[in-house]
Amino acid sequence: MVEVTDPAASAAASPSPLTLGELRDSGAAFRPVKAEIRANLLARLGRGEPSLPGMVGFEDTVLPEVERALIAGHDLVLLGERGQGKTRLIRTLVGLLDEWTPVLVGSELNEHPLHPISVWAHRQIAEHGDATPVGWLHRSDRFGEKLATPDTSVGDLIGDVDPIKVAEGRTLGDPETVHYGLVPRTNRGIFSVNELPDLAERIQVALLNVLEERDIQIRGYRVRLPLDLLLVASANPEDYTNRGRIITPLKDRFGAEVRTHYPIELADEIRLLHQEALLSWANTADAGQDAFAHPLVPEHLAEIIARFTRLVRESSHVDQRSGVSARFAIAGLETVAASAVRRAAIAGETRPVARVVDLPSVIPASRGKVEFADAGSDPDDERELEILEHLLRQATAQTFRARCAGLDLTGLQEHFTGGETVESGELVSAPALLGQLGTIPKLAELLGRLGVPEGEQSAEQAAAAVEFALEGLYLSRRLAKDTDGTRTIYGA
Secondary structure, eight states, X not given: OOOOOOHHHHHHHSOSOOBHHHHHHTTOOOOOHHHHHHHHHHHHHHHTOOSSTTOTTOTTTHHHHHHHHHHHTOOEEEEOOTTSSHHHHHHHGGGGSOSEEEEETTOTTOOBTTBOOSHHHHHHHHHHGGGOBEEEEEXXXXXXXXXXXXXXXXHHHTEEEOHHHHHTTOOTTOGGGEEEOHHHHTTTEEEEEETGGGSOHHHHXXXXXXXXXXXXXXXXXXXXXXXXXXXXXXXXXXXXXXIOOSOHHHHHHOSEEEEOOSOSSHHHHHHHHHHHHHHHHHHHSOTTOHHHHXXXXXXXXXXXXXXXXXXXXXXXTBOTTXXXXXXXXXXXXXXXXXXXXXXXXXXXXSSOBOOGGGGGGHHHHHGGGOOBTTOOSSOOHHHHHHHHHHHHHHHHHHHHHHXXXXXXXXXXXXXXXXXXXXXXXXXXXXXXXXXXXXXXXXXHHHHHHTTOOGGGOOHHHHHHHHHHHHHHHHHTTSSEEEEETTEEEEEO
């Protein structure tokens, strides 16, 4: 994960040598970026710490391959469908850099004071000697990223002649007339090219020297810059293998190719939801609204969203080449939480707690994240909605069986034997729902089965558990249900 630090705090925490002489006297030495990453990675592994924290479901598959590539000093390509965490993984690599590194003040290439590579740097050191000013660069500033688009130019990535510098009196043959692109400006760091196949082939050629000879070529200039960086790219396998849009010499120059995947285990899918969706909600909510800033999504609802996502991925109606992004599940859980907050604000609930009645809101919100296999030029929107609604019901039924198997719900079911009904809905508050049922037999046992600790039980959590049980009884054909717009009525 890329660390975001307060500039004032960073300045206070940076190391003290401020001149080239002080840096030499401190015993500092130049270390290539790949050696730096290797050493820090091996230190983490030796301490038993996660090598790339925050990467869920990759511990036994993807991460060992990435670790071996980094230890070998390889540039690498991550292959995977959309929403598999490729960009997150790449940005997490920044944490393996040293927290601070010395640079020559004013260097466009982040040059190490003990290892200058440009004409400008050599001249600075020749003029100022041991008094050459030294600055310190935080690792969060040593990461460069470019989303590959068809309009990306060689100048964007590598560099071009700067007409302003020429107009100032320098000759065209002077290497200092060059305006460096993103790659050389990330020297001594990590550079990422996202969706590499989208780069035009002639632009891909510009990266050949960067990967093999570790230098750059700009408009015929004799610029020999031994760049020091780790280059990581991401690509979709469909583009990479079938359309052949990565040129063969470039593929050959990457040292490692790593395949990513969606979470294999259901537990990993749920962990990912909690990590990403609820963290995102906390970051965007108004901290001043204490009750609304922290909506509670019960575990059984998170499991339903996770199962729903996996069922959509496996569905024969969905285009498997496109995949179903993890963002599908994350957006779904955020939508459910938002529905609970809306109800709490309107109905006056003490704390927003998501319920089964909030699940239908996921369908319209996430439909745009799914590409259907049989969708032609005129897709059938109603048919697509029916497919997603069916899969959501299936996920709910699976979760009910997994969570409530063997639980005695006859007491709850018997409430309806006399023809009584229970009305719920997206704006029906928890007290209003519970008030229709009166005393609920074995409610504590139901709450315990759904993971609600005894000391934390509230009316909102009880309503969420009871509504889940009612929906489960309906899906197992032990209750009837009638839905009319925002109203849901359960009966015998």
